[in-house]
Amino acid sequence: MKKLFCLCLTAVFFSIWNYSYAQKTGFVDVAGLNPQIKPGDNFFRFVNGRWDDTAKIASDQSGVGSYSFLNIPQKQLLQNILDSVSRTNNKMGSIEQKIGDFYASGMDIATINHRGYQPIKPILTGIDAINNVPSLLRFVGTELKSGNRSIISFGVSPDNKNSSLNIAHVYQGGIGLPDRDYYFKTDSPTLHIQQAYKEYVRTLFELTGSSRAAAIRDAAIAYGIEKQIAASHKSNIELRDVNANYHKIAVASIRNSQPNIGWVTLLAGLGATTDSIDMAQPAYYDKLNTLLSSVTIDDWKVYLKAGTLENYAETLSKPFVDASFEFNKVLSGQATQKSRRQIMTESVDSYLGQALGQLYVKRYFNEDSKKRVLILVNNLQKSFENRINHLDWMSDSTKQKAKEKLYTITKKIGYPDKWRDYNKVQINRTEYFENVLLLNQNDYQFQLAKLNRPVDKTEWGTTPGTVTAYYNPSQNEIVFPAGILQFSYFDFSADDAINYGGIGMVIGHEMTHAFDDQGAQFDKDGNVKNWWTKEDYQKFREKTKQLADLYTSFTVLDTVHIKGALTLGENTADNGGIAIAYDAFKMTQQGKSSEKIDGFTPDQRFFLSVARIWRVKTRDAFLRTYVNTNPHSPAMWRVNGPLMNFAPFYRAFNLQPGDKNYKPDDQRVKIW
Secondary structure: OOOOOOOOOOHHHHHHHOOOOOOOOOOOOHHHOOOOOOOOOOHHHHHHHHHHHHOOOOOOOOEEEOHHHHHHHHHHHHHHHHHHHHOOOOOOOOHHHHHHHHHHHHHOHHHHHHHOOHHHHHHHHHHHOOOOHHHHHHHHHHHHOOOOOOOOEEEEEEEOOEEEEEEEEEEOOOOOOOOHHHHOOOOHHHHHHHHHHHHHHHHHHHHOOOOHHHHHHHHHHHHHHHHHHHOOOOOOOHHHOOHHHOOEEEHHHHHHHOOOOOHHHHHHHOOOOOOEEEEOOHHHHHHHHHHHHHOOHHHHHHHHHHHHHHHHHHHOOHHHHHHHHHHHHHHHOOOOOOOHHHHHHHHHHHHOHHHHHHHHHHHHOOHHHHHHHHHHHHHHHHHHHHHHHOOOOOOHHHHHHHHHHHOOOEEEEEOOOOOOOOOOOOOOOOOHHHHHHHHHHHHHHHHHOOOOOEOOOOOOOOOOOOOOOEEEOOOOEEEEEHHHOOOOOOOOOOOHHHHHHOHHHHHHHHHHHOOOOOHHHEOOOOOEOOOOOHHHHHHHHHHHHHHHHHHHOOEEEOOEEOOOOOOHHHHHHHHHHHHHHHHHHOOOHHHHOOOOEOOEOHHHHHHHHHHHHOOEEEOHHHHHHHHHHOOOOOHHHHHHHHHOOOHHHHHHOOOOEOEOOOOOHHHOOOOO
């Protein structure tokens, strides 16, 4: 549940706002402004339009710009580290040796290609040996511990009702398409994805020696089972309901109600000693229990082979990597594959992220940035408190609880105080596949060791070099890794308007997640527990419904609209984040002044910075998948949506009735 996240205006307009293109830009891309678009019509395009019209998306990418796509140049910094440590003789057991040798093993494409699919032959042989349901589940459990998930999705994390303790959780799983709806929608783009997926699975079977006819048959069998499984899945919108996705159940109970799964034996095989589990989506496991008896063992074996091939395709030889890419480009629109260096940089960050993060921080992170960002965080807390105090829809008793939660939030900035070690992992420079398995197994044991133990509140859920930020409701914490503490989000030398409109908006966004439709159900200690009066919570729900309806009205592609219910939490955080950051900015000396830079007032620079941090351009295929599956709104609506609800923006750019994004005051959604 961790988060993460507009001129021919005429000479009169220029005279009014006194824009000066002759002055130093001062962190605002003045040349990128589009004078053909009024700020009140489309502020995102006003700020980013010229850039958007000329920016080129690299053929090996699905987008370009800020936020997640800022990870593209960010990865170059990580590549610099990897190129260095992979070429030197490092002390055995050091993080440099583990990182360097793992990277080198993945860069040794000659050896990987020579091995073909030999590394997974023992796994496929294990599937062939399955002869009944118990042996099928033994195989599933063994493979799960190596990162090959199939019909059982198991994890260890805090108990929603007792956040200080880690417990066992199981979730719905078993499908290869992005979510359940892809199996049942019949529009042309979805049918194209379904066909591409079937062709992908068919190709994988052919690459392991099946005839074309047999591969087509087996792909159909695997897809048919997945579709039956998908019918039991909750939608990605239904998964947002916190209480409806928590069911702590005694193992003795499900042993009787779901006998085919054999929970006692399965959990013992997983090394999970527990008398209860949180079964997040019971309907899935009820369906699985039925399918284990209604689907033949031979068909299950086909399904498991398909899943295994998909799981490991990108760690095998080039034909498997190519097949994976051919399917994924249908989802992303990406034209060509990433370079092997890019792929391996992502792989190292994924499998050895805390180790790589140590080297990244040493080489690139400015400790002074950490101190300045902490000042911003503290100022935004004060701003948020003030906004809570002035809410006209919340009672004093609920306000007091909200402020208690606000000031209990843990702040994590830059990197962990305590680094994860990888002492038990021995990396072999010549065996990439085996290294991946060992790291998966190590990660599984790392997670399993937490079972029934107190939650370690120093732990991080992201790597320091990643451009992201998140709020974790079960620990009531906000996290800003070193990777996001760079321009356009933050620059140590920038004025406050730029930093409060950048990283300040992100900080406010993450704080607001503590009070969005999901976060509001957790108390200050991270437990799912009601702290609202009945009347206040009803008013809150009414306001969030208005926000969901507003975003549902936004059209993204042809007839594709934002899913207001799916994106509600992120949209609440975007709207709150801008308001909180703006109020905090107004507490600064610059925020209280009217001194212009580049012809822009301090308030205008704040809003220009807000629009700049979401400067993103993507391929249509990627955007279509994004809207269907991602809880964030696309970049344009992360800017225009909140600003059309925010009165200070109207004043800063003199919005008037008739402007396309103008809304009368009584139609603006105001929550936090």
